[in-house]
Amino acid sequence: MDPIVLEYMREVLKTAQEMSRKGLVVGSSGNCSARVQDTGMVVITPTSIEYELMLFEDMCIVNMDGEQLEGRYAPSIEINMHLQVYRGRPDVGGIVHTHQTMATAVGVTGEGIPPILEEQVFSIFGGVELAKYALPGTKELAENAVQALANRNACLLAHHGVLAVGPKLRDALLNAEIVERAAAVYIFSREIGEPRIVPFMESGSEAGSS
Numbered sequence: 001m002d003p004i005v006l007e008y009m010r011e012v013l014k015t016a017q018e019m020s021r022k023g024l025v026v027g028s029s030g031n032c033s034a035r036v037q038d039t040g041m042v043v044i045t046p047t048s049i050e051y052e053l054m055l056f057e058d059m060c061i062v063n064m065d066g067e068q069l070e071g072r073y074a075p076s077i078e079i080n081m082h083l084q085v086y087r088g089r090p091d092v093g094g095i096v097h098t099h100q101t102m103a104t105a106v107g108v109t110g111e112g113i114p115p116i117l118e119e120q121v122f123s124i125f126g127g128v129e130l131a132k133y134a135l136p137g138t139k140e141l142a143e144n145a146v147q148a149l150a151n152r153n154a155c156l157l158a159h160h161g162v163l164a165v166g167p168k169l170r171d172a173l174l175n176a177e178i179v180e181r182a183a184a185v186y187i188f189s190r191e192i193g194e195p196r197i198v199p200f201m202e203s204g205s206e207a208g209s210s
């Protein structure tokens, strides 16, 4: 196999295990992927394998139509969500889908996270919108997520978790962590007062939103 593809496979495995170590996922939940530059291929984690047991050779390779090219297990059931994002966002090279607790807690209230932190606005490009609920692995969830994501770098999935993207997979993981911090700050600040949005976002138009 092309050594560049092998490098992407290593990166996807490393990021998946990092998601688990950082407590952003539980068991085999969540998934991550990377677009292999200029090849039309995507490397994605397999479905239903616990992160500690996941091996390099378990990584799945699919094309942009979702057809599996490599891998002994089926790709993550959220493969369509990943492919839909890659199709609509040429700037995205990596995607993580997590079940992180604080952000999920905000999502179950039926709202997103307003643009309250500088780092959030600089990295996510604004507030973190909430995608409408749909069952995991469905086309509907993929569509709702793409809509909530728009041209920002993260969105919440109702009653489920977070989708975070970036130019590279490591940026996507960092963005998921920034969402978790923003969610925690949002929850804590609501305990003691009324959270305010970042002053330069107050003019009405969110940075990066269309």
Ligand SMILES: [Zn+2]
Binding pocket: 029, 030, 097, 098, 099, 136, 160, 161
């Ligand atoms: Zn999930």
